[in-house]
Amino acid sequence: MKIAVQFVMRITILVLLTYELAEAEAAAAPIAKPDCNSSCGNLEIPYPFGIGPDCYMDKLFEVVCNGTSSSAKAFLTSIDKEVLQINISSYTSYPAVQVQMPIIYSKGCRSSGSDAALDISGSPFNFSYSYNTFISVGCDNFATITGLGPVVFGCKSHCNKSNIVEGTRCSGFNCCESINFPSNQQKFHVEFRSINESKAREEKACKYAFLVDQNWLKSNKPDPSSVQHWETVPVVLEWAISVRTNVSRNMFESHKKRRDVGCSFSDDDMDFDSFTCQCAYGYQGNPYLPRGCQDINECESKNLDQCPHYLECENTEGSFNCNKRKSPLKLAILVICPSFGLLFLLLIIWWLYKVIKKRNKIKLKQKFFKRNGGLLLQKQLSSNENNVQKAKLFNSKELKNATDCFNENRILGKGGQGTVYKGMLIDGRIVAIKKCNTVDEGNLEQFINEIIILSQINHRNVVKLLGCCLEIEVPLLVYEFIPNGTLFQYLHEENEDFPLLTWDMRLRIATEIAGALSYLHSAASLPIYHRDIKSSNILLDEKYRAKVADFGTSRSVTIDQTHVTTLVYGTFGYLDPEYFQTSQFTEKSDVYSFGVVLIELLTGEKPVSSTRSQEGRNLSTYFVHSLKENRLFDILDTQVSKVCNKDEVIAIANLAKRCVHLNGKKRPTMMEVMMELEGVQKVSPTQPNFEELEYVRNEEMGPWNDVSISASSCLESGSTSSSDVLPLLSI
Secondary structure: OHHHHHHHHHHHHHHHHHHHHHHHHHHOOOOOOOOOOOEEOOEEOOOOOEEOOOOOOOHHHEEEEEOOOOOOEEEEOOOOEEEEEEEOOOOOOOOEEEEEEEOEEOOOOOOOOEOOOEEOOOOOEEEOOOOEEEEEEOOOEEEEEOOOOOOOEEEEEEOOHHHOOOOOOOOOEOEEEEOOOOOOEOEEOEEEEOOOOOOHHHHHOOOEEEEEEHHHHHHHOOOHHHHHHOOEEEEEEEEOEEOOOHHHHHHHHHHOOOOOEEEEEEOOOOOOOEEEEEEOOOEEEOOOOOOOEEEOOHHHOOOOOOOOOOEEEEEEOOEEEEEEOOOHHHHHHHHHHHHHHHHHHHHHHHHHHHHHHHHHHHHHHHHHHHHOOHHHHHHHHHOOOOOOOOOEEOOHHHHHHHOOOOOHHHEEEEOEOEEEEEEEOOOOOEEEEEEEOOOOHHHHHHHHHHHHHHHOEEOOOEOOEEEEEOOOOOOEEEEEOOOOOEHHHHHHOOOOOOOOOOHHHHHHHHHHHHHHHHHHHHHOOOOEEOOOOOHHHEEEOOOOOEEEOOOOOOEEOOOOOOEEEOOOOOOOOOOOHHHHHHOEEEHHHHHHHHHHHHHHHHHOOOOEOOOOOHHHOEHHHHHHHHHHOOOHHHHOOHHHHOOOOHHHHHHHHHHHHHHOOOOHHHOOOHHHHHHHHHHHHHHOOOOOOOOOOEEOOOOOOOOHHHOOOOOOOOOOOOOOOOOOEOOOOOO
16 A cells, blocks of 8 residues: 555656646747757847858848857857847837947047948848937037938037036937937938038037947946947847748748737838748747747736636636636545545556466466476375375475575575575474475476375484475475584584594494485385485484485385386495496495495595595595505594504494495395494494384375465565585485
8 A cells, every 4th residue: 555655646746747847848938940059158049040050041140159158249240240139029029139339430530430331231130210319429510310311310419508408318518319210221321510610620529429229328327428438339220031032931921820920021111021920919939930939828927817816817828718716625626536546546456466466476386386296296195194294385485484585695505406595484493495406397206206205204314304395486395404514524624613523423423324224225115215325415413413315316116126227326436336337226326325435434535536546536446455455554534543443443344345346236235234333333332322213104194275375475486596406305
């Protein structure tokens, strides 16, 4: 439930962010063509003006940007003037540009500016009559603009302060001003004359005249009488788009069909026809670009929202409506109901997902259980209802929790067929859990039979199989945990954790191993051949008692069966040469492997060693050869060679020699080996107190209906181990 609520909140936030981004994108109307610079320094460059090829409508609107920082300056190439501001037409302003124009001065001046006429003919610009004002500075000055035909436009400035007009920027003394500059003018030439014709000398005085932006004068409030220190002033030029090009004509025709744009066509006194466009009422942006005009949300502006307080503003395309306000309750219902509906839908989807996932996990476990021989195991158990239950079917969740999800820190060992983990069951028992790598599906019946047989072995010197789990990809086998490592570690690894084995301990361990193997060969209901006896498969418990482990390659045989024919399998150094040649494994093959272990106990040497000579690399060969040369006491381990009773050592050495005889028929049985070892122990001062061996052949296995195969929240699916360990029990 908590996860679903968090999911809904995240979706809601994502939707709101998407909506806000869409609103922001819609509000930010484009001003320039795509992939074109929209500014030069702090100046915005809207289309039809543009910087660079294909960024302007016409060459007359080309802008060049000099510099790259915020102090960069823009110039109109068609009139070669610096641009200060560009306005495109709207309902609140006319299409205009503000440029820097030089001051016009008379020939008697030595100052900055120009004594030539300003001429912008041939461009789409003309001097604005509504934004500009005409100012002339100079005493006894009558400044007029020529070239206007019969119209006379200018102003007079006197030298007598009595002619001052109060409340004006230029009072008439040494400065005059005239507004309402004639429209549609592209030339600006001034003629300076003296008011008093008799004072010709005054004509040589310095006089100035210029057009200037009225708004600039109002905001900056400069003193026109200081014009001699100026070089340029801001002047407003109005502009329009000529229809002499195909691009402009096509734009005009297409814009006439748009509801968000309005264009007006004019036929004025200029030498070409032109038009201007503006965004329609309720829109803002650049009307000269496709989708350049964006809807204005009047409801978000206090100035544009004209709805009375008891009505609610609703924005529409290009306009707005004033509607009756919705009650808070209705508004809450409109907001909350869809949210709860979405939450309920997500909860249903989440619940269905969990149900389907659980069903799939159950089906997968059933599939693995069947593939790993679970049905066959149930059949075997149902046919032995009177047996006492010894094996348990564990569920995957229980073993997953026992090993902390098969944590690498729990690994006890790895080998060719699986990995062994240390685990703790719910009842507190410490166990060893074997995770097999693979299962031979062709031998499932034999695999299940051996699980049942080995789980019923109750011998003190055989590692107990407690149960298994078959509902994951590879079987999990659960054994009792043996804490003190392997016999191999005590014999061949130097470590403070592994104390030295005395002769009495070695003799007792050999007797315990022989007793376990003798039991498996002859006392069990079905004889079992271990097939991989070696010191690393002999575990030592807390009292250093031997425990035969790793029945991964074991085979059970019928009573009248003398051998098992299989592919050769075993560990080099322990492998029976006769089995290697014939592929027929007999009980005498286990005897040979035990003989090698017995030699290890005597000599402390490894079964195969590169430090020995070529002919003595194999321990059994090296040992037999040493006996023939009467060098037994030269190769014994120090813990064995210092034994007082040398006869015991010689007796055990002769027994080991018989066990590794190349002819299996001349080897003793494990029963005979056990009896000889027990005979030696009886002579020894230290006699171990062996407990009675017990094997329960007919034990009740218990009802299988209690075995859980439900989906585990911890175990998503069976995982195949990539480690190399010989399984404690596998095919």
